[in-house]
Every structure is written in C-alpha cells, then in structure tokens.
Amino acid sequence: MSLVFAAIMSHGPGMTARAERADPAVRDPFFATLDRLRARLEDSRPDAIIVVAAEHFANFFMNNMPAYCIGMAEDYEGPVEDPDWLRIARRTIPGAPGLSRRIIDKVIDRVDVAYAEEWKFDHGIMVPLNFLTPKFDLPVIPVNINCQGPPLTPLHRAYEFGIALGEACASVPERVAIVGTGGISHWPATPNSGKINEAWDRAFLDRWLRNDRDSLTSYGDEETLRDAGQGGFEIRTLVSVAGACKGRTGELWFCEPIPIFATSGFAAVMETGAESAAGAA
Amino acid sequence: MSLYALQKLLYELNRDPAVQAAFSAGRDSVLARYRLSDEEIQALRSDDIGKLYILGVNGQILMHFAAWRGLEWDDYIQAMKDALAEHGQVQGGIYAAVDGGKGGAI
Numbered sequence: 416m417s418l419v420f421a422a423i424m425s426h427g428p429g430m431t432a433r434a435e436r437a438d439p440a441v442r443d444p445f446f447a448t449l450d451r452l453r454a455r456l457e458d459s460r461p462d463a464i465i466v467v468a469a470e471h472f473a474n475f476f477m478n479n480m481p482a483y484c485i486g487m488a489e490d491y492e493g494p495v496e497d498p499d500w501l502r503i504a505r506r507t508i509p510g511a512p513g514l515s516r517r518i519i520d521k522v523i524d525r526v527d528v529a530y531a532e533e534w535k536f537d538h539g540i541m542v543p544l545n546f547l548t549p550k551f552d553l554p555v556i557p558v559n560i561n562c563q564g565p566p567l568t569p570l571h572r573a574y575e576f577g578i579a580l581g582e583a584c585a586s587v588p589e590r591v592a593i594v595g596t597g598g599i600s601h602w603p604a605t606p607n608s609g610k611i612n613e614a615w616d617r618a619f620l621d622r623w624l625r626n627d628r629d630s631l632t633s634y635g636d637e638e639t640l641r642d643a644g645q646g647g648f649e650i651r652t653l654v655s656v657a658g659a660c661k662g663r664t665g666e667l668w669f670c671e672p673i674p675i676f677a678t679s680g681f682a683a684v685m686e687t688g689a690e691s692a693a694g695a696a
Numbered sequence: 697m698s699l700y701a702l703q704k705l706l707y708e709l710n711r712d713p714a715v716q717a718a719f720s721a722g723r724d725s726v727l728a729r730y731r732l733s734d735e736e737i738q739a740l741r742s743d744d745i746g747k748l749y750i751l752g753v754n755g756q757i758l759m760h761f762a763a764w765r766g767l768e769w770d771d772y773i774q775a776m777k778d779a780l781a782e783h784g785q786v787q788g789g790i791y792a793a794v795d796g797g798k799g800g801a802i
Binding site: 429432433471472473474476477478495496497500501535537563564565602603604605606607608640644645 | 700703704707710711754755756757758759760763764769773776777780790791793794795
C-alpha cells in the first residue's frame with residue numbers, strides 16, 4: 416500500500432548530546448513538535464520505518480562509496496559513536512530483511528542501488544529514532560545517500576530515487592513510514608559549527624512543501640557549498656522524500672535556528688495518499 | 697599527501713572497537729598499517745585534533761575521533777580555531793573549499 420507516513424526532520428547530534436545548552440524558548444517547542452511527529456507516526460500504525468539518512472562515514476568510505484544503499488539486515492547496531500558522547504545507549508535495532516529485500520527488488524528496477532546486510536547506525540539515524548521510536552522497537556530499513564564524499568549523486572537523481580522508493584512501498588502489503596533526515600544549511604564539524612543560513616533554509620523548505628521538483632533539484636553543489644555549507648549537501652535526503660511523495664504537498668511544523676544543534680531544528684510532513692484512504696475506510 | 701590513508705585509519709578506528717583497543721594498547725602498531733606522512737603520524741601520536749583538521753580530515757570523521765579521545769565539545773571547536781590561527785587554512789579535502797577556501801575559518 417502507499418506510504419502511511421512521510422516526514423523530514425533534523426538529526427544534529429547536539430539534539431541529544433548537548434540538549435541542555437540550547438535556548439529552552441526554541442528547544443522546548445521543537446522537542447514538543449517532535450513529540451507530535453511521533454504521535455502522528457504511531458497513529459499511522461507502521462510495520463516498518465524507512466530512514467533516509469546521510470551517514471557520516473560510519474559504514475561507507477571512499478574505497479567503495481555507494482551513491483545509494485538500502486539496508487537488508489535482520490538487525491542493526493547503534494550508535495557507532497561513543498554512546499556517552501551522543502547520550503544514546505548502544506543497542507540492537509530490529510530490521511525487516513524480507514520487506515527490505517522486496518523493496519530493493521523494486522527500487523533496483525529504476526536505480527542501481529547497493530544493499531548492505533551489515534550497518535552501524537550513526538547519529539544521523541539514531542537521533543531521529545530517539546525522538547520518533549524512543550524504544551527503538553519499530554523495524555527499521557536504513558537508506559543512505561552519499562552526501563559527504565564527492566562526487567555526489569545529483570539532486571534530480573535523488574528525486575528519482577525517492578520516486579522509486581515510494582513506488583516500491585506502494586507495491587508491498589506492509590504499512591511503511593518514511594522519514595528523511597539531514598541538515599538544511601549548516602557547517603557541521605567545522606569551526607563555524609552553529610552558523611545557519613535561515614533564509615536559505617526557509618526558501619528550501621518552501622520548495623519542499625510545494626513539492627516543486629524543478630526548483631528542488633535546481634541547486635548546484637557549488638552554490639550549496641557557498642550558501643548552505645558542506646552540510647547543505649544533505650538536502651539529498653529531503654529531496655528523496657519529496658520524490659517518494661511525488662504529486663503531493665507538505666506542511667511545515669517547525670523551523671528555527673538552534674546553533675548548538677549546528678542546524679535549524681525542523682520538522683515537516685508530507686501527504687502520502689494514505690490519509691484519504693483512511694478517511695474512506 | 698596521504699589524506700586518503702589518514703582518513704581510512706580514522707574511519708576504521710571510529711567504527712571498530714577492536715581497532716580502538718589496539719590503538720589504546722599502542723597506537724604505533726595501528727599507525728604502521730597505513731601509508732602516512734611523518735606529519736600525519738605526529739598529529740595522530742599527539743591527539744592533535746586541530747592539526748588533523750588542517751591536514752584535511754573530513755570533520756565528520758574527526759568529530760567522532762575527537763569525541764572518542766574525550767574532547768569536550770567546546771574544546772574540540774576551539775582546537776580547530778587555534779589550528780587555523782597557527783597553521784593557516786585547511787590544506788586538503790572538501791573542507792579546504794568551505795567558506796570560500798578559508799577552511800571554515802570565521
């Protein structure tokens with residue numbers, strides 16, 4: 416059936432590692448929004464959640480870097496980082512190998528996707544799960560788009576990949592949720608960590624909410640690097656979720672700069688088609 | 697420039713507790729497995745996070761390494777700023793292009 420839930424949100428490690436240092440006036444409403452997002456996810460009664468992430472050299476390196484990879488393991492381990500630093504305990508997270516396999520079989524019809532039966536989750540997946548499935552009990556299908564080590568897949572391909580993911584989910588009987596997670600503008604892990612181009616973020620999200628494929632995929636990497644930092648390359652994950660919900664539009668729930676999180680705290684949802692189906696049933 | 701090997705070492709160290717144990721027991725045995733320059737070996741021997749940043753290690757790799765070495769967040773950011781002041785801009789990798797070639801300098 417069609418996706419039952421589609422959203423995007425930030426994943427900065429500071430959201431758990433340094434939460435107490437954020438301005439409560441912004442942090443508290445942001446975290447309250449994520450609580451609301453979790454409620455919406457739970458209401459959608461998902462069998463599994465796809466997390467489209469931009470991992471940070473936890474599993475993939477420049478010796479053999481896949482542009483796209485989907486996990487197909489029985490379970491996953493995370494966080495790969497020092498758990499005391501991230502403040503998320505290391506644990507095993509259930510996978511959905513059969514469902515992964517069927518989704519990969521469909522996606523590979525359109526996109527040359529890599530697969531992995533072993534995957535250590537870094538903060539890019541662990542932080543969103545910490546807020547969306549705090550018991551880490553919902554089976555996860557991790558998806559990675561290389562956003563760190565150029566050459567990078569072009570944005571129009573990320574959108575196409577999203578379309579393939581959306582169609583693959585529509586072809587299976589399970590109820591599948593999807594969340595895209597990456598920064599918008601940010602300069603993470605540099606001396607400029609905390610720098611945020613708020614206007615750029617809002618303009619990007621406006622394109623995302625309208626699901627305007629042409630404008631969403633028109634950013635050049637040079638322009639993104641200049642205006643949104645090297646962290647801006649992670650918009651590929653957000654663009655792919657728009658592709659998975661092609662033809663539908665979104666709703667912004669939150670976007671405010673939170674420098675100690677190194678990005679804007681943001682959350683937005685997109686219609687998937689399941690809403691009207693639920694109404695009809 | 698052996699930035700690739702330097703980053704490979706840190707990548708493998710970051711994700712593999714067995715490599716971390718070997719590194720903690722005597723880091724030279726780990727360093728010897730990679731084709732590193734003397735400058736890179738010196739930076740690794742002395743946990744010189746700032747110098748590793750200048751040499752071009754991707755920040756996403758370096759951040760995890762710094763955390764594992766026990767650097768507090770503010771000290772980690774400061775180490776990069778101090779190194780930029782001491783050594784000048786980032787010399788390789790993608791961060792050499794960040795902020796118009798200033799390597800992330802404010």
